[in-house]
Amino acid sequence: MRALQMVDTKTQYVHIKDEVDQAVLDVMNSSAFINGPAVRDFAAQLATYLSVKHVIPCANGTDALQIALMALDLQPGDEVITPSFTYIATTEVIALLRLKPVFVEVDPQFFCMDPVALEKAITKKTRAIVPVHLYGHAAPMQEILAIAERFGIAVIEDNAQAIGCDYFFDNGQKKKTGTMGAIGCTSFYPSKNLGAFGDGGALFTNDDALAARIQMIANHGQSKRYYHDVVGCNSRLDTIQAAILNIKLKRLDQYNAARQAAADFYDRAFAECPSLITPQKASYCSHVYHQYTLRVTNGRRDALAEFLAARSIPSMIYYPVPGHRQKMFAAFQTEAGSLPVTDLLTEQVISLPIHTELDQEQLSCIVAGVLDFFKS
Numbered sequence: 130m131r132a133l134q135m136v137d138t139k140t141q142y143v144h145i146k147d148e149v150d151q152a153v154l155d156v157m158n159s160s161a162f163i164n165g166p167a168v169r170d171f172a173a174q175l176a177t178y179l180s181v182k183h184v185i186p187c188a189n190g191t192d193a194l195q196i197a198l199m200a201l202d203l204q205p206g207d208e209v210i211t212p213s214f215t216y217i218a219t220t221e222v223i224a225l226l227r228l229k230p231v232f233v234e235v236d237p238q239f240f241c242m243d244p245v246a247l248e249k250a251i252t253k254k255t256r257a258i259v260p261v262h263l264y265g266h267a268a269p270m271q272e273i274l275a276i277a278e279r280f281g282i283a284v285i286e287d288n289a290q291a292i293g294c295d296y297f298f299d300n301g302q303k304k305k306t307g308t309m310g311a312i313g314c315t316s317f318y319p320s321k322n323l324g325a326f327g328d329g330g331a332l333f334t335n336d337d338a339l340a341a342r343i344q345m346i347a348n349h350g351q352s353k354r355y356y357h358d359v360v361g362c363n364s365r366l367d368t369i370q371a372a373i374l375n376i377k378l379k380r381l382d383q384y385n386a387a388r389q390a391a392a393d394f395y396d397r398a399f400a401e402c403p404s405l406i407t408p409q410k411a412s413y414c415s416h417v418y419h420q421y422t423l424r425v426t427n428g429r430r431d432a433l434a435e436f437l438a439a440r441s442i443p444s445m446i447y448y449p450v451p452g453h454r455q456k457m458f459a460a461f462q463t464e465a466g467s468l469p470v471t472d473l474l475t476e477q478v479i480s481l482p483i484h485t486e487l488d489q490e491q492l493s494c495i496v497a498g499v500l501d502f503f504k505s
């Protein structure tokens with residue numbers, strides 16, 4: 130059996146090696162390393178895939194979030210509402226820009242922003258809402274967008290973990306996550322559902338003015354060559370990464386289907402296991418399983434992780450410390466005990482290997498490990 134890994138980018142590469150190697154060689158031979166044709170081509174292909182008007186590539190997902198906030202032209206101290214239960218990048222950029230992160234609760238079923246908590250957290254200073262489509266499951270965007278619209282607040286979606294996920298509105302409309310708010314952000318970090326062979330990211334928007342502003346900010350605030358209108362940054366997707374992403378984008382639906390098949394297998398295997406809650410999926414969306422995250426409800430989560438490790442079955446805790454308990458946010462101290470669901474999930478969650486290359490033997494081995502622990 131192939132060694133178990135949280136994500137197996139090597140085996141995935143082997144399946145597309147000829148095509149990828151040729152694409153990389155082509156870029157090297159062209160020496161169009163910066164903003165080469167593959168970058169524009171990839172942006173256009175991704176815009177078509179997502180049915181969104183503008184895709185602006187950038188250097189990584191964290192930059193995408195930072196640029197999105199910069200594009201909204203906020204003032205120091207303005208409040209940005211975001212879940213505490215997310216990867217640090219979501220919340221870090223808020224503080225980096227001297228804005229105030231306001232941490233809200235997630236719901237315990239889908240691990241995403243709780244709209245009731247969101248509405249309660251809105252003040253006169255709230256300028257943006259950043260929901261996260263965590264683990265590949267969409268946040269409840271219909272409710273979030275309705276609240277945001279009522280209060281006139283911009284929504285920036287952190288779609289780093291959910292590219293390809295579908296959202297179904299009550300009126301029958303279907304949209305991809307990342308294309309519903311004012312701006313969507315994603316990451317092409319190698320382990321993401323659409324991963325490059327290095328860093329990469331992108332922003333999505335249907336708003337022409339915002340797209341122009343984002344483009345300008347990502348390129349030193351430049352309006353025309355050597356004329357800089359606003360303070361920006363330097364954030365580009367390099368051509369080699371874009372060439373590789375073009376090849377992988379064609380397979381994204383197939384890759385997400387492979388993740389869903391692995392998740393289905395786990396779901397069935399763990400359905401009767403007491404003390405385990407399998408990941409739930411809302412009827413309003415699909416799930417692209419960036420992570421397969423269980424809740425261990427008998428207090429033995431860490432013991433399970435150790436038991437699995439002893440059998441060479443990897444697992445991860447995403448994330449062991451929620452935002453509101455990170456030292457970097459000490460200045461924004463949320464009241465102790467005010468995010469009980471987030472604190473509880475932090476103690477209960479464990480993610481199992483999930484990726485596009487898991488075979489039956491590997492899945493069975495992982496399942497046996499987990500079930501044996503609960504028998505022991």
Ligand SMILES: *Cc1c(COP(=O)(O)O)cnc(C)c1O
Pocket residue numbers: 189190191192215216218219261287289290315316317318328329330
């Ligand atoms: C990966 C990730 C990011 C940041 O992406 P990078 O490309 O690593 O900068 C942001 N938010 C979430 C939820 C992520 O999972």
